[in-house]
Amino acid sequence: MIEDLTKTYETPFYCYDQKIIQGKIDFLKSLNLNFNYSLYFSVKANPNLAIINFFKQNNIGATVVSSGELFKAIRAGINPSNIVINGSSKNEFDLKYAITQKINCINIENIQEIDLIESYSKEKNLKTNFGVRINPGIDAQTIDKISTGKTGDKFGIEIEQIDFEKLAKLNYSNLKALSIHIGSQITNYNKLIESYIALIDLANNLKNKGFEIETLNFGGGFSIPEEGYKSLDFKMWAEELNKIMKNNNYKIIFEPGRFLVAESGSLVTKVNYIKKSGSKNIALLDSSFSEYIRPAFYNINPMVEVLKNNSQNKIKYDLAGGVCETSDFFLRDVELPILEVGEFLIFKNVGAYGSSMSSTYNSRPRPLEILFKNNDHRVIRSKDTLEDLCNNEIM
Numbered sequence: 001m002i003e004d005l006t007k008t009y010e011t012p013f014y015c016y017d018q019k020i021i022q023g024k025i026d027f028l029k030s031l032n033l034n035f036n037y038s039l040y041f042s043v044k045a046n047p048n049l050a051i052i053n054f055f056k057q058n059n060i061g062a063t064v065v066s067s068g069e070l071f072k073a074i075r076a077g078i079n080p081s082n083i084v085i086n087g088s089s090k091n092e093f094d095l096k097y098a099i100t101q102k103i104n105c106i107n108i109e110n111i112q113e114i115d116l117i118e119s120y121s122k123e124k125n126l127k128t129n130f131g132v133r134i135n136p137g138i139d140a141q142t143i144d145k146i147s148t149g150k151t152g153d154k155f156g157i158e159i160e161q162i163d164f165e166k167l168a169k170l171n172y173s174n175l176k177a178l179s180i181h182i183g184s185q186i187t188n189y190n191k192l193i194e195s196y197i198a199l200i201d202l203a204n205n206l207k208n209k210g211f212e213i214e215t216l217n218f219g220g221g222f223s224i225p226e227e228g229y230k231s232l233d234f235k236m237w238a239e240e241l242n243k244i245m246k247n248n249n250y251k252i253i254f255e256p257g258r259f260l261v262a263e264s265g266s267l268v269t270k271v272n273y274i275k276k277s278g279s280k281n282i283a284l285l286d287s288s289f290s291e292y293i294r295p296a297f298y299n300i301n302p303m304v305e306v307l308k309n310n311s312q313n314k315i316k317y318d319l320a321g322g323v324c325e326t327s328d329f330f331l332r333d334v335e336l337p338i339l340e341v342g343e344f345l346i347f348k349n350v351g352a353y354g355s356s357m358s359s360t361y362n363s364r365p366r367p368l369e370i371l372f373k374n375n376d377h378r379v380i381r382s383k384d385t386l387e388d389l390c391n392n393e394i395m
């Protein structure tokens with residue numbers, strides 16, 4: 001399919017295999033979790049309307065982290081009663097918009113958020129459901145930049161700092177949930193289980209004191225195979241989870257992002273030039289960190305394939321982008337068949353935090369996105385035009 005797409009569309013572009021996304025949904029649903037749970041897609045991983053809508057068609061809700069994501073989730077057809085908002089520093093508008101849309105739950109990450117939730121809910125005569133995101137002080141043992149549950153991290157609130165008596169007595173705000181999310185790309189299932197246990201213990205404690213906690217939000221964080229990272233041991237994860245949930249009847253929410261979409265996505269790019277610099281062979285691509293920033297930002301090594309190449313001989317290349325920044329490299333010293341100008345490369349497993357973290361830095365148009373299933377495909381985002389790059393600017 002990808003080869004056909006390169007004949008019709010200019011690179012670079014993102015394309016997503018719908019069957020792979022469906023497979024991920026089916027896999028999670030097949031894990032025999034024997035308690036009441038729902039899946040909420042973490043929109044930040046891939047906020048394309050078509051992708052969000054695909055989850056909606058599979059009865060999956062949405063977790064958002066901004067009013068923009070909330071707007072897109074609703075536009076994509078998700079009922080606000082199936083949307084949760086998180087966010088370490090929500091703006092006033094984010095909170096007000098979430099309140100008036102009557103979403104399922106606003107998870108606060110700062111005690112002060114509740115003042116606005118209560119006063120604005122009162123002003124609008126609404127009862128707003130909210131949860132508290134806990135910082136459990138657990139090191140998820142993942143990439144430091146995407147670890148969110150350690151002491152000193154900016155996410156969530158330490159338990160000792162929460163006055164539950166006060167939170168439970170509000171007139172227009174209903175304490176409904178506790179939530180946790182200790183990081184992303186987590187390969188050690190024990191760390192996830194440890195965080196769930198911390199949340200269950202807290203909920204049980206509160207229950208004994210007379211508080212009614214209906215929902216526990218266990219976040220996302222499931223890893224995908226990537227250079228140096230293995231996928232989560234879901235069999236063990238599910239087994240342990242069923243054990244710790246045995247005598248609990250909380251409603252559970254999971255918020256996977258990366259796991260659901262990463263492996264479906266490819267970034268297809270072309271070799272513009274090849275040059276020597278000292279001992280290095282540098283292949284300069286028509287994409288850059290504007291389109292895919294994770295290698296430069298997190299130092300990860302994306303998986304790469306050459307689309308079609310008969311060369312038996314392999315040599316080492318540095319794969320560089322076209323942005324005017326020294327850090328704009330996808331991979332260094334990667335062994336590939338001898339490349340030629342005009343040849344297509346595919347970066348694999350980039351369906352999560354790929355397009356969603358892209359920018360127009362260097363005034364590069366954000367790329368086309370395509371969703372395909374078997375031999376059918378459709379464009380789900382057109383490439384920015386040059387005119388788009390001037391939108392909202394006033395001379």
Ligand SMILES: Cc1ncc(COP(=O)(O)O)c(C=O)c1O
Pocket residue numbers: 042044045063086181183184185219220221222255256257258259352
């Ligand atoms: C609160 C929350 N839930 C879920 C996710 C999704 O994480 P992942 O893509 O690792 O599943 C994130 C991402 O950082 C998040 O912050």
